[in-house]
Amino acid sequence: MGLIDKIVGFYEDIRELNSSNIQDFRGKMKSWLKMGMLAGRIFYIKDMWARDVAALTFASFMALIPFMAMMFVIARGFGYTAMLESWLSTTFEAQPVVAQTIVNFVHNYIENTQSNYIIGTGIVMFLYTIISLMQKIELTFDDIWHTGERSWKQIVTEYPTILFGLGMMILFASFFNVWTVNVIDDVDRIADMGETIPAFILHVAAFVPMFLFFVFCYCVIPNTYIRFRSTLVPSLLAGISMTALQYGYIYLQVFLSSYNVIYGSLAAIPLFLLWLQISWAIVVFGALLCYTNQNLHHYDLDLKYDHVKLEQRIKVCAVVMHQVCHRFNDGEQAFTPKDIHEVTKIPQQIINHAVKDLLQARLLVEIRSGKKGSFEESIILHPIEKIDHLTYGAMIERLFTYGADVVGLAEQNLDGEKWKDIDVLNAEFVEKGKNINFV
Incomplete structure (x- = not known):
């Protein structure tokens, strides 16, 4: 049997896998391969990159300033405004001007929405952009899970809880991110700790909030019941992919110095949009993995x-x-x-x-x-x-x-x-x- 025949046979074996007959570790690995193959097939057949990911990228770009304004309001209430600004600076490490620009936009937005002249317009735009983004996210997730959209009553009662939860998760992640960066950069403190807290453990600690963030999203946002265990591995993979993307984004900005020379401060916009689009692709593919993980038995024997x-x-x-x-x-x-x-x-x-x-x-x-x-x-x-x-x-x-009845059949x-x-x-x-x- 040739190599091609072995590859085709292995593919057919995975495609026709019966989840009820999985008994050993090899069968479990095959099931995970099948989940990835199914997620990739759904992603490709539904053209989710051009349809869902592109729509989410546009909606999130439009909602960026209102959403960050909400984050700063929450952070101000807990006394963590400086920490959130530090997290933004870390995220845009190679583009500090971009981070400062976002912060300035957010502060202006908050001040303007509090003025007597445009408070109505500001609140309406805030609600529209945030709800529009949430509806697009939910629409994508519900399309994956084959469920109906939330009613307006559910939107009014559940969206504030989801948004507040997302905000708290981001604050939690930013706290760990800033803390680990400060600890790792502080050589004296690392020396005092000795071998008890190696740097890689600190990086893992910074990764945990991102993992929990994805678990929260995949459990709460879809308008259906999601098993907690079905979100664990997809959230882990999504968190790892997002962390790798974050490091890649930072290094990409550093190496594309010629791009910055040509476009100046505008160079950050296409790079940021690319980062947003790949980020949403990771989120959507992770949601597909959650679906195939929970419903693998729906595809037994293909x-x-x-x-x-x-x-x-x-x-x-x-x-x-x-x-x-x-x-x-x-x-x-x-x-x-x-x-x-x-x-x-x-x-x-x-x-x-x-x-x-x-x-x-x-x-x-x-x-x-x-x-x-x-x-x-x-x-x-x-x-x-x-x-x-x-x-x-x-x-x-x-x-x-x-x-x-079929119309016209009787005639x-x-x-x-x-x-x-x-x-x-x-x-x-x-x-x-x-x-x-x-x-």
């Missing part, structure tokens, strides 16, 4: 419900009905879709689609279990009526008849006798199926 044969989709529905009705008849605790997956070993995404079809066809009813989790974990399934009535024929009849010029023969055949099929019970 199956898609639309690609499954209609005959087998009906059989899966029959299997689900059998499990639910049998459980109900025995008086045992009701199944969740996840329980059915674990019993039958049918891929979870196929079970989920079959359950949704059965719910829409009014064959099953879902009851919220009160447990936080994804769809397959948070609902339990019961028959919608007496199980004696829920035969295979009844299932076929309801699956075939739920939904909207098709098929011979009337043929239509009658088809209807009679369907009725006979359903009638015979009514003799097959699920228990």
Whole structure:
């Protein structure tokens, strides 16, 4: 077998990985590779660089001064204004003029919004830019997680909490960043510490707030339930990537001295926009990793419900009905879709689609279990009526008849006798199926 064949075989092995059969470290590594491949495929297919990342870059650039103004107001309330300015200076180490310009803009913005002349306009612009940025972030995350947007009631009640939390996380990160920079630069203090706190440990300590910042974002911003453990590794990778980008941005500004000579102080703008765009790409890709981490079982065997044969989709529905009705008849605790997956070993995404079809066809009813989790974990399934009535024929009849009618189908010029023969055949099929019970 040639090298190309081995590579293709390894790729197919990962693509068709079944997450329910992972038992060893090698299987776990394959699952992580599959998560990365799935995240990359979604990022590419949805063209998220040109669509979502570009939109977030523009929105964040517009909201930069209002958001930093909010940060300075929070910092002033806790007495950390000087610390936040020091963090900005560290971030723009190679461009101190840019950091000072941002600080001056922020102070002018705060002073102007407090004046009697433009306080209304200032508040309106502040709210518009901040809410617009938050909505674009949430829209991107909800598109990844396939959830609906927050209602206006949720926006009014939840956005202030999220923004305050983000502000506190940034303040916390800036505190550690400034502290570690001061300690590492202070040779005498390092010498006094001896070997107890090496410099690399201080760098790790500065990285922890960034890691927690990403965990907070990935847990709170999506309008759905996110498992805490699903955010840990993606947040770690996003934090490492952001730290590397930060160092790369600093060194890039230092080496592009000729660029600064040509454009002067304006040279910082395209570099800053590039930094913003790559930063948002890291954030979005990290969110995709969280999604694939939590929902890897949705891609077992790389199956898609639309690609499954209609005959087998009906059989899966029959299997689900059998499990639910049998459980109900025995008086045992009701199944969740996840329980059915674990019993039958049918891929979870196929079970989920079959359950949704059965719910829409009014064959099953879902009851919220009160447990936080994804769809397959948070609902339990019961028959919608007496199980004696829920035969295979009844299932076929309801699956075939739920939904909207196709406009114009009744006017098709098929011979009337043929239509009658088809209807009679369907009725006979359903009638015979009514003799097959699920228990």
